[in-house]
Amino acid sequence: MKKKLLISLIVPAVLSASAAIVYLVIYTDAQRLPDNNPRSFRARGAPERQGAVVVCAGDSITHGRVSINYVDILSQRLSSRGFTFVNAGINSELAWNLGQRLDEIITCGPDVVTVLIGSNDANATLSESAMGRYLDEMRLPRRPDSAWFRANLAAICARLKSKTHARIALLSLPPMGEEPGSEAYRRAAEYSRIIKETAAAQNVDYLPLNESMTRGIEARGKIPGVLYRGDPEFTMYRVLARHYLLRESYDDISARHGFLYLTDLLHLNTRGATVAADLIEGYITRTATGLRP
Numbered sequence: 001m002k003k004k005l006l007i008s009l010i011v012p013a014v015l016s017a018s019a020a021i022v023y024l025v026i027y028t029d030a031q032r033l034p035d036n037n038p039r040s041f042r043a044r045g046a047p048e049r050q051g052a053v054v055v056c057a058g059d060s061i062t063h064g065r066v067s068i069n070y071v072d073i074l075s076q077r078l079s080s081r082g083f084t085f086v087n088a089g090i091n092s093e094l095a096w097n098l099g100q101r102l103d104e105i106i107t108c109g110p111d112v113v114t115v116l117i118g119s120n121d122a123n124a125t126l127s128e129s130a131m132g133r134y135l136d137e138m139r140l141p142r143r144p145d146s147a148w149f150r151a152n153l154a155a156i157c158a159r160l161k162s163k164t165h166a167r168i169a170l171l172s173l174p175p176m177g178e179e180p181g182s183e184a185y186r187r188a189a190e191y192s193r194i195i196k197e198t199a200a201a202q203n204v205d206y207l208p209l210n211e212s213m214t215r216g217i218e219a220r221g222k223i224p225g226v227l228y229r230g231d232p233e234f235t236m237y238r239v240l241a242r243h244y245l246l247r248e249s250y251d252d253i254s255a256r257h258g259f260l261y262l263t264d265l266l267h268l269n270t271r272g273a274t275v276a277a278d279l280i281e282g283y284i285t286r287t288a289t290g291l292r293p
Contacts, residue, residue, distance in 0.1 A: 062089025
């Protein structure tokens with residue numbers, strides 16, 4: 001009897017400890033900063049360049065540890081032409097968080113800044129569990145909503161314009177989930193409209209990522225096997241476990257879920273990251289003649 005009782009106590013404890021270790025391993029891997037982050041760039045000193053310094057700012061979609069890294073795609077394509085790419089993406093950030101760390105972007109002396117932010121702002125409004133998690137983990141001073149997102153994004157643009165000589169482009173958001181008509185899908189489009197309106201109001205450029213992906217999703221006409229219901233954090237960690245522990249590629253996970261551009265309702269597979277890279281590359285090359293040598 002005592003042995004059974006002991007086992008009944010030990011087994012849950014071992015399982016809990018194992019789960020905690022797995023979570024820690026995944027979290028540590030996912031949070032590691034890109035090698036080309038702003039601090040590393042500044043530590044190396046200003047590069048000798050024929051092109052320009054391009055800072056890509058954003059959240060985990062830019063960070064590229066829980067999503068295919070579109071900044072690396074850009075670097076592979078354009079570094080031979082003298083362009084230097086700095087990855088200023090940080091997991092889980094909202095527009096307010098990005099606004100608090102603009103100094104690290106400004107001190108890079110960028111010629112171009114692209115901003116892809118807002119997925120977490122939008123996601124926070126879709127469930128109370130997500131709202132509470134963002135308030136706590138990201139130390140937000142208030143509950144996020146669309147008006148606050150608009151104000152923070154405008155402040156980001158205004159400060160970058162006043163403190164850098166950079167050309168600035170705002171990207172609209174990837175769809176949240178690939179189920180047209182769903183609340184999450186419509187919320188990503190709503191926040192993308194705010195981004196477009198802010199770009200016009202601030203006289204900065206706009207890159208239509210949401211619109212490009214929406215056309216692809218709706219032309220495909222297929223609903224994936226994973227749908228956006230409530231807080232998608234569990235789906236994200238399930239994908240991360242398969243990627244970091246089982247070494248399964250994001251693209252294979254995406255295909256299993258039936259996605260066109262996404263892996264876990266928020267983050268990008270290679271096709272999705274390529275759409276973002278294509279838009280930014282087109283923007284850079286269109287404006288390259290006006291950038292300082």
